[in-house]
Amino acid sequence: MRIGHALSPDDVVITNGCTEAFTLALSAVARPGDTIAVESPTYFGFLHTLEVLGLKVLELPTDPVEGIHIEAFARLLDAAPVAACLLSSSFSNPLGVSMPDARKRELLALLARHDVPLIEDDVYGDIHFARERPTPFIALDGGANTLYCSSFSKSLAPGYRVGWIAPGKYAQQVVDRKLAFSLCSPVLPQVALADFLASGAYDAHMRRLRRLLEENLRHLTRAIEASFPAETRVSRPAGGFALWVELPRGFDSRALFDAALELGICFAPGDVFSASRRFRNCLRLSAGWSWSERIEEGVRRLGTLARRQHI
Structure with missing residues (x-):
């Protein structure tokens, strides 16, 4: 709600960190041999997961202030199919990019025209130095074409491995894969973090x-x-x-x-x-x-x- 996009508990799947979240998202929207667009440079964990899943990588030129080069991406989409776009929406690892809202909307419009889902990694969004938190993609498109992934690993404790995904219209595919891959996430770390959040100390x-x-x-x-x-x-x-x-x-x-x-x-x-x-x-x-x-x-x-x- 704070970032402009309310979710119900049924909209969220708890995962073993954000890595499982974007792995579930990728496996829900793509098949081995498909191409996934990523910013360049991008988080090496993304590249490792894409390799293991048998997915091809399309590296998009990225500006440290404006984010990916949307015009270049548009030309690439006209030339070849892309199964999904995997991006860090706030303070990307390693470049630290946080795209301006206007550019985010341009990208969402481009992806919608080509029916390409966006897998959003927002693990750094709460670690902002300005007064306002960056707006995630999911809040700008209402979740219409975005699979939102995040976790507490960067903001609270990496060892708890509590992450989540809001998969939107891909919910059934993600739940099926969650059940197949890990059934459920450990409950005790979730209870510990829930108590901490309820205390107001976050x-x-x-x-x-x-x-x-x-x-x-x-x-x-x-x-x-x-x-x-x-x-x-x-x-x-x-x-x-x-x-x-x-x-x-x-x-x-x-x-x-x-x-x-x-x-x-x-x-x-x-x-x-x-x-x-x-x-x-x-x-x-x-x-x-x-x-x-x-x-x-x-x-x-x-x-x-x-x-x-x-x-």
Whole structure:
């Protein structure tokens, strides 16, 4: 209701995290060999699931502010069929994109014309730094052609694995697959989270978490700017807790990854966010941990490694 789209309990299927939610959605609307459109770069978990399900990937050029290039997507839809579009609607992983509402409506209209369902991943929507939460796609089209997926994994606790899907007109297909794949989700974690939500503590928790993560991202950005090669570019997300770092062309984040691991430093190299292994000169850093001198030192050492490789 807060985001402009009321649901009844019967509209929602509880899942084992958001990963099961979008896996159920994909299996409900597509068959092996079908093509799924995704933003590029996109979350590597999407790519792994698509691969396991035998689905093809159509990578859409994506702007860090405006989101996917809708005009390019329209031309692609005219040329070849697409079974579904899988997108993160708020602060996408890794780029941090949150499409403006006008662009979201353009995309929904395009998908409706071609009868292509939208699978929406909104796990980061509550982690917004501005006053207002971004509007999800489901609230803009009334759920007419959207399968909405989310979870508490990013906002409360990843270990509980409590997610959900609002599949709309695909409800029966999703329920059939939920029963076949996992029957039901564990009840005790749901009871624990339900008690927490009923206590009214969720809003206060989210206010603290947003302040913490926004400050973490500021610390991380400053550390990158002070330590990495001068030509390095860094995303400026308005929510979430990931930064997309673009190093000079020709840079090899895989080689940097191998060298960093030897020092006990880990990050996600850019090519894992692309089915075609693009973005080799990019990487993703997470600000999900409380900022500390140890993390700052790790970023400085990573920057030193990057400067050496750049030379």
